[in-house]
Amino acid sequence: MPPITPSFIPKKAPAPRLDLKKKTSFFFLLSVVIFASAAILHGAAYLYKISLEQKLKSYQNSLRLEESAFEPATLVELNRVDAKLRSAKSLLDKHITLLPLFRMIEEHTLQSVRFKSFGFNANSDQKKIELKMTGEAENYSGVALQSDAFGELKEFKDAVFSDLNLNQSGRISFTFSASIDPGLISYVKNLNL
Numbered sequence: 001m002p003p004i005t006p007s008f009i010p011k012k013a014p015a016p017r018l019d020l021k022k023k024t025s026f027f028f029l030l031s032v033v034i035f036a037s038a039a040i041l042h043g044a045a046y047l048y049k050i051s052l053e054q055k056l057k058s059y060q061n062s063l064r065l066e067e068s069a070f071e072p073a074t075l076v077e078l079n080r081v082d083a084k085l086r087s088a089k090s091l092l093d094k095h096i097t098l099l100p101l102f103r104m105i106e107e108h109t110l111q112s113v114r115f116k117s118f119g120f121n122a123n124s125d126q127k128k129i130e131l132k133m134t135g136e137a138e139n140y141s142g143v144a145l146q147s148d149a150f151g152e153l154k155e156f157k158d159a160v161f162s163d164l165n166l167n168q169s170g171r172i173s174f175t176f177s178a179s180i181d182p183g184l185i186s187y188v189k190n191l192n193l
Contacts, residue, residue, distance in 0.1 A: 095187040096122065101131075101180065108149045112142040115176075122185075129180040131156075136171040140164070143174055155181040 098120070109115065119132040137143045147161045159178040167173045183189050 096185040097187045097190055100184055100190050110146050112138040113146045131180050132177045134175050136173050143172055155184045
C-alpha cells in the first residue's frame with residue numbers, strides 16, 4: 001500500500017469556471033438577434049406562401065364553377081357579337097367625313113376668291129392627307145389675303161399657293177396645296193356635327 005501523505009493541497013489545478021456574464025459580447029448578442037429575426041421572417045414568409053396557394057386554389061375552384069354556369073352556346077354567341085363590335089369600331093375609326101373640311105373652306109374663303117377644282121388624297125393609314133385645289137381671284141392681293149386666311153388655320157399644314165397666272169378673263173388663277181390634320185376629317189371625332 002502506498003503511503004498516505006496528509007496534504008490538503010490538491011495535486012491537480014481546479015478547472016476554471018466560466019462566467020457567462022463576462023464572456024457575452026455585443027457582437028454575439030447582435031448575431032443571436034439577427035438569427036432569431038431571420039428565422040421568424042422565414043417562417044412568416046413560408047406561412048404567407050401557403051396562404052397564397054390556398055387562396056389561388058380557392059379562386060381557381062370558384063372560376064371553374066362560374067365557367068360551368070355559362071352555356072357553351074351563349075359563350076360562342078357572345079364571342080361572335082364581340083368580334084362584330086370590334087370590326088364595327090375599327091371601321092368607324094378609319095371612316096372619314098369631308099363635311100368639316102368643306103365647312104372650314106367655306107368659312108375662310110374670301111368673296112373675291114373662288115375654287116374650281118378639289119383634289120383629296122389620303123394614304124391607307126390616314127397619317128398624311130393631301131389637299132389640292134385650283135382657283136381664281138380678282139387680283140394678286142386677293143390671292144395674298146386668301147393665303148393669309150388659310151395660313152392662320154392650324155388644320156392646314158404646309159399651305160402653299162403656286163402657279164399664279166393671269167388668265168384670259170383678267171383674273172388670277174392659282175393652285176393651292178396643303179396637308180390636312182387627320183383629326184379634322186375623322187368621323188369619330190366629328191360625330192357631334
